[in-house]
Amino acid sequence: MKRVGSLARVAATRPAATRISPAVLSRPFASSSSSSSPADFHRTITPGPTSRSRLKDHYNQTLSHDLLYTLYSHATHTNADALPNPSSRSPMWSPENPYALNRPPPRPKGNRYLVPNPSYTSPESLPVLESIVVETMTTSALSAKSNLLPLLMAYQAITGEVPQSRHPGPYGPGSGKGLVITRSAKKSASFKVRAGAPTGVKVELRGESMYSFLETLVDFVLPRLKTFSGIPLPPASHPRQSPSSTSGVVSFGLPPEAMGLFPQIEINLDQYPKTFGMNIFCVTSARGRGAQDQARALLSGFGAPFVKRG
Amino acid sequence: MVQSRTLSSALSTACNCNSALRTQARHQSTSAASSSQRIVAAALLSRPPLLLPALTPLEESYYTYQRRLHRALAKPLSASTEWFFKKGSASEKSFVAFDQKVDKERGDEGELSAYVKAGEEVEGAPEVVGRESEADRKGDVTSLERKMDRTLYLLLKKDRKDNAWQFPQGGVEADESLLEAAQRELVEETGPDMDVWATGRAPAGAYEYKFPKEFVKKNPGHDGARVFFLPMRVIRGQAKPNKKEGLVGHAWLTKEEVKEKVSADYWKAVEPMLSDL
DSSP: OOOOOOHHHHHHHSOGGGSOOHHHHTSOGGGGSOOSSHHHHHHHOOOOOSSOOHHHHHIIIIIHHHHHHHTOOHHHHHHTTTSOOGGGGSOOOOTTOGGGTTOOOOOOGGGOOOOOOOOOOOGGGSOOEEEEEEEEEOTHHHHOGGGGHHHHHHHHHHHOOOBOOSSSSTTSTTSSOSEEEEEOSSOBTTTTBOTTOEEEEEEEEOHHHHHHHHHHIIIIIGGGOTTOOOEEEOOTTSOTTSHHHHSOEEEEEEOHHHHTTSHHHHTTGGGOSOOOOEEEEEEESOOSTTHHHHHHHHHHHTTOOEEEOO | OOHHHHHHHHHHHHTTTHHHHHHHHHHHHHOOSSOEEEEEEEEEEEEOOSSOOOOOHHHHHHHHHHHHHHHHHSOOHHHHHHHHSOTTOHHHHHHHHHHHHHHHHTTOTTTOHHHHHTTTOOTTOOOOOOSSOHHHHHTOTTOTTSSTTSOEEEEEEESSSTTOEEOSEEEOOTTOOHHHHHHHHHHHHHOSOEEEEESOSSOSEEEEEEOOHHHHHHSTTEEEEEEEEEEEEEEEEOOOOOGGGTEEEEEEEOHHHHHHHSOHHHHHHHGGGSOOO
16 A cells, blocks of 8 residues: 555645535534533543544455455354354353352363354454554563653653543543553562552553554564564464464564654654563454464554564 | 455355365366366456545545644643654654644634645655556556556456456366466466465355357357356566467456446356455
């Protein structure tokens, strides 16, 4: 996909009658919201996308069509009805057992999740990129919380998200939006970690910001990262039923050098006292057997390189 | 998502007999006397769109509005320029210049031209490239650079009056698969100068037709053919129609243009497989 900015010219040649009246656009923002007070207005407002996403359009126009054929498995498609329901095989308490009264059903053996059956190949069952979670942990945060500041600023520049605030609002607690400070769950005396000590920064990207992050990563960062040959594929012996194979998440890590290659940071790299590595989790809608392969096919279609481990 | 309809319907018939096809094809080569359908594989070769489609007036206005909204909710300018841009750099200058332009237009909010163009101003971009290519201006249907915001399909022209235009196709030989047959026929008919990626191993659709009676008299064995279309994408190179195969031309066409070239029956079978975008 080439990037060609010819929209201005298109707009210039279009007859004026088909354009939407500027008066509609210049209406005060508050009048379009149903809120009563200015404080409510800021809480309820949700800014939409400021431009269309190139990768999303690529998915709709080309990639989804190709995935429909690439991911088609005739055996799965024809047997989708005949497969036994996995939840029917899950263990049950004996009704005579008094211990079982008012208890939830026992957990399945083997420490494995119940894997859903593969379904028909259809536009609805195609994998979609749901979110990208970017996360960094740094031991330097344990000694002083302020060591997280450069990391926060770098994340703000890379992802365009602002830190989650303590106040209610679009980036408030529990919103799932914005930069979140991660905290240690357990204490560990040997690592000098207290329970609840800040350890790093995490952000969940969705929608437009997710696609623009992936686009930046694939177009500017990964091709220039000399130590990166591709997202490693697991060995052939990797169990097909393992949680990592069935959850449809493609995860990989980037070294600290990668942060300096993001264009947003590259323009004033001197401003940042330190660069950090990051873990990236691309969460897709694929679930069940073969979900990892579907997720990789999707990411590969977006231009992410994969490599076999030597 | 047009293709899905054909995929599910065609595959249920096509793939059920896929294993049977191989044995059938093998039998056909030995027992020529029985009249049956000839199995043919066609390459549904396409070039994906290279450009995004043009924005509609509504989309354009929506994004303009949203840019303004984001700007209004953004942090104060002084904080962001000092942190995000190196002092005196070209990027800082262009950012500040844009902001001053917006400030100047703030009194006259009806225009909003700064926001309309915000997506277009790329630092260091040499020139705005047009949506129309050289091939579009000349009307060259053989070029891969025409209609860059649409999916194009390769049609080949045979030297005959009826049904001259069709997708590259040919009979399945011995025990090769449908995909192998389609790829072999594509190389035979258009030459080795094209890199092609097969999207899947299963056909996207099928088309059945009867041979003319005179043809059956001359070539007994089959009274008709069943064509399976295998979806593929062109990666690079260009088709060169092979004259020895009786081909006189080729064209890269959009869905609507394909309709004009092929017969009504053929179009009915092929239409759900082709992309509207």
